[in-house]
Amino acid sequence: MFILPNNVTIIEVGPRDGLQNDKNYVDTQHKLAFIQALQGAGITEMELTSFVSPKWVPQMADAKEIIANTSQVGRQFVLTPNAKGVELALEAGVQSVAVFVGVSNSFNKKNINRSTDESMAALEPVIANLKAAGVFVRACISTAFYCPYEGRIDPIATLALCQRFTAFGVDELSVADTIGMANPQESYSLFHTLKQELPNILLTAHFHDTRKMAMANIFAALQAGIDRFDTSAGGLGGCPFAPGATGNVATEDVVHMLDTLGIQTGIDVKKVCEAVQVIAPHVSRPIDTGMYRLFENGI
Ligand code: HMG
Ligand code: MG
Numbered sequence: 422m423f424i425l426p427n428n429v430t431i432i433e434v435g436p437r438d439g440l441q442n443d444k445n446y447v448d449t450q451h452k453l454a455f456i457q458a459l460q461g462a463g464i465t466e467m468e469l470t471s472f473v474s475p476k477w478v479p480q481m482a483d484a485k486e487i488i489a490n491t492s493q494v495g496r497q498f499v500l501t502p503n504a505k506g507v508e509l510a511l512e513a514g515v516q517s518v519a520v521f522v523g524v525s526n527s528f529n530k531k532n533i534n535r536s537t538d539e540s541m542a543a544l545e546p547v548i549a550n551l552k553a554a555g556v557f558v559r560a561c562i563s564t565a566f567y568c569p570y571e572g573r574i575d576p577i578a579t580l581a582l583c584q585r586f587t588a589f590g591v592d593e594l595s596v597a598d599t600i601g602m603a604n605p606q607e608s609y610s611l612f613h614t615l616k617q618e619l620p621n622i623l624l625t626a627h628f629h630d631t632r633k634m635a636m637a638n639i640f641a642a643l644q645a646g647i648d649r650f651d652t653s654a655g656g657l658g659g660c661p662f663a664p665g666a667t668g669n670v671a672t673e674d675v676v677h678m679l680d681t682l683g684i685q686t687g688i689d690v691k692k693v694c695e696a697v698q699v700i701a702p703h704v705s706r707p708i709d710t711g712m713y714r715l716f717e718n719g720i
Pocket of ligand 1: 507627
């Protein structure tokens with residue numbers, strides 16, 4: 422039989438990863454309504470927005486307003502790559518910060534204009550200061566399996582980056598299949614290794630569903646002992662600097678699968694679909710996830 426956890430934590434990334442690359446500029450009030458509806462569905466951990474250069478990612482330019490108008494109950498993250506973003510996040514009163522770095526140098530340069538080593542050197546004191554201030558720090562590891570520019574990533578390189586972040590004192594590692602290329606064998610193998618090598622840190626899996634393998638990869642990661650998953654309501658998502666990075670795996674579909682397996686998440690699928698309905702008219706892509714389609718058809 423399969424070995425499955427009793428409980429899984431879902432970290433909703435729709436308001437950040439889901440919207441950052443959308444062609445339509447989504448008004449702040451619609452983003453806030455989406456966030457509120459997601460919180461109402463039982464989501465307690467969420468990436469709300471990012472403090473990044475508005476020239477690079479215009480969609481996230483309203484980060485300050487998003488934070489000022491959102492309840493900070495649970496862990497409400499802002500994503501940021503550098504000291505400037507952390508400074509802005511702390512000024513805004515944030516208590517949970519997500520930093521991000523790619524294993525692959527080429528991706529990291531395209532995404533944040535620095536090599537992986539340069540980013541890590543700059544982040545080390547930033548993370549030390551955040552930990553000294555009692556802030557929860559999550560580190561997002563992009564291109565953990567494949568890079569759009571360099572191809573397959575050596576799992577040893579991913580492990581090494583995770584170990585460096587762990588030594589910096591982060592609380593959580595969110596390990597990402599940025600362009601949705603990993604298969605379930607690779608998912609199991611990497612997460613099994615990470616669980617063994619880093620037993621004292623929260624480990625989260627972040628799958629993009631580009632090739633429709635995310636659900637299989639989640640099931641494989643569950644077998645490896647992972648019980649935290651980043652998902653995005655409506656399956657929205659994608660990184661502007663990773664060609665081919667389409668939507669994240671959909672929150673409503675993952676929660677439904679976990680429900681049917683008897684795994685508790687504390688999240689109401691129907692209410693997630695209602696949250697999707699709030700944002701659907703404002704995004705450029707039609708939403709076509711399994712559970713949302715059924716919801717829209719009244720089934
Ligand atoms: P740069 O041009 O090298 O920046 O970009 P710089 O340090 O030279 O500064 C240039 C200007 O940007 C300055 O302003 C800075 O103050 C400002 P100026 O003096 O010209 O007026 N600046 C900032 N403003 C706001 N917030 C900041 C910030 N930092 C500098 N944090 C930079 C470097 C990192 C800023 C840029 O490359 C950038 O913003 N990149 C963000 C890219 C991004 O958001 N990508 C998507 C998120 S990652 C992702 O989706 C992957 C993930 O989901 C996991 C997965 O799936 O793989 C997490
Ligand atoms: Mg992502």
